[in-house]
Structures are given as structure tokens and as C-alpha cells.
Amino acid sequence: MDNFSNSEENYDLGYQPSPSxxxxxxRSSTETSGFSTMSGNSFCYYRTNSETSAxxxxxxxxxxxxxxxxxxxxxxGSKLVNxxxxxxxxxxxxxxxxxLDDAKSDDHEAVDLDLELMKERFSxxxxxxxxxxxxxxxxxxxTISNAITNLYATVFGQxxxxxxxxxxxxxMWKREMACLLSVCDYIVEFFPSSQCLQDGTTVEVMTxxxxxxxxxxxxxxEKLDAMLLEILDSFQDNEFWYAEQGSMSANSNRSVSFxxxxxxxxxxxxxxxxxxxxxxxxxxxxxHLKHKRDCANQIHKAAMAINxxxxxxxxxxxxxxxxxxxxxxxxxxxTIYRYMSSPDKFSxxxxxxxxxxxxxxxxxxxxxxxxxxxxxxxxKACMSHSKSSWDLVKELMSDVDRSDKxxxxxxxxxxxxxxxxxxYPELAQTTLDTCKIQYNRDVGQAILESYSRVLEGLAFNIVxxxxxxxxxxxxxxxxxx
Numbered sequence: 001m002d003n004f005s006n007s008e009e010n011y012d013l014g015y016q017p018s019p020s021x022x023x024x025x026x027r028s029s030t031e032t033s034g035f036s037t038m039s040g041n042s043f044c045y046y047r048t049n050s051e052t053s054a055x056x057x058x059x060x061x062x063x064x065x066x067x068x069x070x071x072x073x074x075x076x077g078s079k080l081v082n083x084x085x086x087x088x089x090x091x092x093x094x095x096x097x098x099x100l101d102d103a104k105s106d107d108h109e110a111v112d113l114d115l116e117l118m119k120e121r122f123s124x125x126x127x128x129x130x131x132x133x134x135x136x137x138x139x140x141x142x143t144i145s146n147a148i149t150n151l152y153a154t155v156f157g158q159x160x161x162x163x164x165x166x167x168x169x170x171x172m173w174k175r176e177m178a179c180l181l182s183v184c185d186y187i188v189e190f191f192p193s194s195q196c197l198q199d200g201t202t203v204e205v206m207t208x209x210x211x212x213x214x215x216x217x218x219x220x221x222e223k224l225d226a227m228l229l230e231i232l233d234s235f236q237d238n239e240f241w242y243a244e245q246g247s248m249s250a251n252s253n254r255s256v257s258f259x260x261x262x263x264x265x266x267x268x269x270x271x272x273x274x275x276x277x278x279x280x281x282x283x284x285x286x287x288h289l290k291h292k293r294d295c296a297n298q299i300h301k302a303a304m305a306i307n308x309x310x311x312x313x314x315x316x317x318x319x320x321x322x323x324x325x326x327x328x329x330x331x332x333x334x335t336i337y338r339y340m341s342s343p344d345k346f347s348x349x350x351x352x353x354x355x356x357x358x359x360x361x362x363x364x365x366x367x368x369x370x371x372x373x374x375x376x377x378x379x380k381a382c383m384s385h386s387k388s389s390w391d392l393v394k395e396l397m398s399d400v401d402r403s404d405k406x407x408x409x410x411x412x413x414x415x416x417x418x419x420x421x422x423x424y425p426e427l428a429q430t431t432l433d434t435c436k437i438q439y440n441r442d443v444g445q446a447i448l449e450s451y452s453r454v455l456e457g458l459a460f461n462i463v464x465x466x467x468x469x470x471x472x473x474x475x476x477x478x479x480x481x
Contacts, residue, residue, distance in 0.1 A: 141446035152454035161242050161272050162235040162465045184214050187444045214444050221451050224299050231292050239285045240469050242272035274469045280477035293466040300459035307452035317439035328373035340412045348419035363424045368431050374413035381406040
């Protein structure tokens with residue numbers, strides 16, 4: 001294609017190469033096309049050589065004359081023009097064929113790249129991310145979970161502002177997610193059904209269908225994914241922009257999950273600063289931002305609910321149960337335990353207000369302690385049963401006396417943990433969640449958990465970016481008034 005475009009420029013400039021030089025160029029380009037692409041400098045080199053032969057007539061020693069006649073010169077010039085025009089036609093045909101070959105080779109290269117990418121993904125999946133091949137890699141579920149997490153970091157890791165996603169990264173996200181999610185098409189469950197034979201006899205057979213959790217949650221997650229990309233695509237012609245420098249404004253409040261609680265003393269200097277025009281945004285732009293913020297907020301809640309339900313259904317690993325404390329009171333402390341064991345009506349929000357949490361580290365530490373005490377009290381509530389398998393805990397809880405003290409404390413701890421995660425939505429994963437993901441062997445649950453987790457993070461980031469722009473708009477309008 002480059003040769004064809006360069007040749008057209010040369011003809012526009014009046015350059016008409018000779019047939020011999022044209023054939024030489026075409027042979028040289030076709031011989032070396034499999035190894036290198038002809039650059040502009042190399043084509044100029046061929047054009048310089050052809051300028052010498054394009055307007056020089058082939059001489060014969062017998063017919064040589066030091067002073068050619070004007071008639072002979074004109075006849076030779078006419079033949080040269082005709083010969084050059086024929087050369088132009090042949091060159092155009094050859095260049096056109098070359099461009100088709102280049103297009104086919106580009107298509108083959110694209111297919112080869114996709115094939116190599118698929119081979120790499122398949123190899124890592126089989127090896128369990130252990131490139132030594134010694135069989136010490138992680139299980140398939142953890143491999144797919146890590147693949148989705150790493151893909152999200154690759155595509156959205158550098159996207160720190162409200163703008164459409166790069167087309168190449170958007171295509172990469174859709175293509176590779178479709179490949180990873182295709183595993184769910186082969187995860188089925190068997191159920192009994194009746195089948196009528198030709199003689200009229202009805203028999204019961206086992207048939208397969210998509211597993212219930214995948215059939216319900218996966219289409220919902222794909223819909224949330226498409227909605228988030230649509231929200232980003234809606235921010236094309238914006239009235240706001242971002243500062244190119246890497247410093248944060250002193251008036252900008254980027255407090256992430258603790259936005260409404262306190263203002264960070266040290267801002268994240270690498271994040272871009274949203275800027276608005278003097279006088280603030282227009283009313284239509286402000287309404288658009290608020291509408292997209294509400295949509296992203298609802299998507300965040302839906303993704304978080306799906307992620308919480310999947311994590312709840314995962315089996316609790318033995319490595320976590322072996323580290324549970326013997327007493328929930330010792331795990332929580334006297335102050336929290338006294339409030340939770342009070343006969344008065346329990347309010348998780350009032351308890352969180354009294355605790356006065358000032359950092360994400362404190363919130364995560366409290367979440368770990370509350371979760372550990374909750375499972376400690378649940379285990380004590382099920383001690384009367386002969387079987388103590390954690391697979392039966394949820395079934396046994398329905399048979400436990402609701403007035404049992406351990407059961408009441410476990411329910412209150414669960415309410416406190418839920419309120420804590422609602423108040424701090426960007427809270428990191430607890431110790432139990434990390435253990436569940438690490439030791440999970442269910443591929444379907446691994447896909448649903450990782451997919452919902454990355455969508456939850458993306459939705460929260462979009463809400464935070466929109467709030468930053470609205471905050472800058474509010475500050476600008478306050479200065480104007």
C-alpha cells in the first residue's frame with residue numbers, strides 16, 4: 001500500500017519511470033516483502049536511480065551520433081512517452097495486485113496474532129501460571145480469576161478520567177472477556193426429566209441445563225458491563241477537561257470511600273485534576289453528570305450485591321476455620337461486645353457512629369474482627385449437632401433456636417458487617433474473602449466473583465470521577481458568585 005501511494009505521488013509530480021526500473025522495483029519489493037517493509041527512504045533510493053534511466057534513450061554503438069537530428073530526437077521522445085504511459089499502466093496493475101497481497105498478508109498477520117494470544121491464554125490456563133511445568137501451579141478457578149483481574153488492570157488501569165475508552169482497549173476487553181466467559185457455556189447441572197418413547201412408555205432421564213447461579217448472574221453482569229461502557233462513551237463532547245500536570249489542586253477533595261468523612265491531607269498527586277470553565281458548567285451538562293452518576297451508583301450496588309452473594313456461597317476453607325478465636329467477645333473487645341449484647345434494640349449505624357472510624361485500615365480491621373466473631377458464634381450455635389461440617393452450617397442455622405444467645409449475636413454481627421461495607425463501599429477484601437478466593441475450586445463461582453468485583457470497582461471509579469467534576473463545578477460557581 002505504501003508503494004502504491006508513493007507511486008501516485010511521483011506521477012503527480014511528473015515522474016515517469018522506465019519499464020526496466022519499474023520491473024526492478026517490483027521484483028525487489030516482492031523478493032523482500034516477506035522480510036521487511038519498504039520505507040520512504042528506500043523508495044527514494046529507487047526513484048533516484050530511475051531518474052537517470054527514465055529520460056535516457058537506449059543507444060547503439062553503430063547508430064551513435066554526436067549531434068542527433070531534431071526529427072530523430074522528436075521521434076525518440078514520442079516513443080519514450082508512449083513507452084512511459086504503457087509502463088504507467090503496467091505499474092498501476094502491479095501495484096494494485098501488490099496492495100491486495102499486502103491486505104491479505106495483514107489479515108493473516110492479525111489472525112496469527114490472535115492465534116498466538118489464544119495459545120498463550122490456553123497454556124497459562126493448563127499450566128496454572130506455573131511456567132516451569134512442574135505441576136505446582138494454582139488451580140483452574142484461581143487462574144481464570146487472576147486472568148479477569150489482570151485484564152481489567154490492563155484495560156482500565158490507566159483510564160483515570162471521564163472519557164470514552166480507547167477503541168483498541170475496548171475491543172481487547174470484549175474479545176478476551178468473551179473468551180474467558182465462554183467457559184460458562186459448558187458448566188451445566190443435571191436434573192431429572194420425563195421422556196416419552198415411541199411405544200408410549202414414559203421414562204425418567206437426566207438432562208443437562210446451565211447451572212442456576214450462572215444462568216441468573218452472568219447475563220446480569222454482562223448487562224452491567226455494557227451499561228458502564230455506555231456511560232463512558234457518553235462523555236465525548238465535554239464542557240470540562242483535565243489538567244495535564246500531575247499535581248492535585250489544593251481545593252480538590254479526592255477522599256475515595258471516605259469522601260464524606262474527612263478530607264485527606266495528602267492527595268493522590270498522580271490523578272488528573274478536573275477543570276471547568278469560568279462560571280461553571282451549563283445546566284444541561286450538570287444534569288447529564290448527575291444522571292450518569294445515579295446510573296453508575298445503581299450499577300455499583302448491583303455488582304456489589306452479586307459479588308457478596310457469590311462470596312457467601314463459596315465454601316469456607318479449613319485454613320480460616322482453624323484460626324477462628326474461641327471467644328467472640330475477646331475478638332471484638334468489651335466496648336463493642338457490650339453494645340451488641342445489650343437487650344435494647346440493636347442499631348449497627350449508631351454503633352459505627354460511636355466508634356468514630358478515621359481510616360480505611362481501621363475499617364478493614366474492624367470488618368475482620370466482626371466477621372471472625374460472627375462465624376465463632378455460628379459455630380457455637382451449631383455445637384449441639386453431631387455433624388460440624390461447614391457445608392451444613394447454613395442448613396443447620398434454620399433449625400437453631402432463634403432465642404439462642406449465640407444466634408442473636410451472630411445475626412447482629414452480620415448486620416454490623418453489612419452496614420460497615422455499605423458505609424465504606426471501597427473497603428478492601430476481608431481475610432475471609434481473600435481465603436475463599438484463594439482456595440476456591442469452583443470455576444463458575446470464580447468467574448462470577450472476579451467479573452462482579454472488577455465491574456464493582458469500575459462503577460465506583462466512575463461515580464468518584466463524576467463527583468470530582470461536580471465538586472469542581474460547585475467550587476467555580478461559588479467563586480463566581
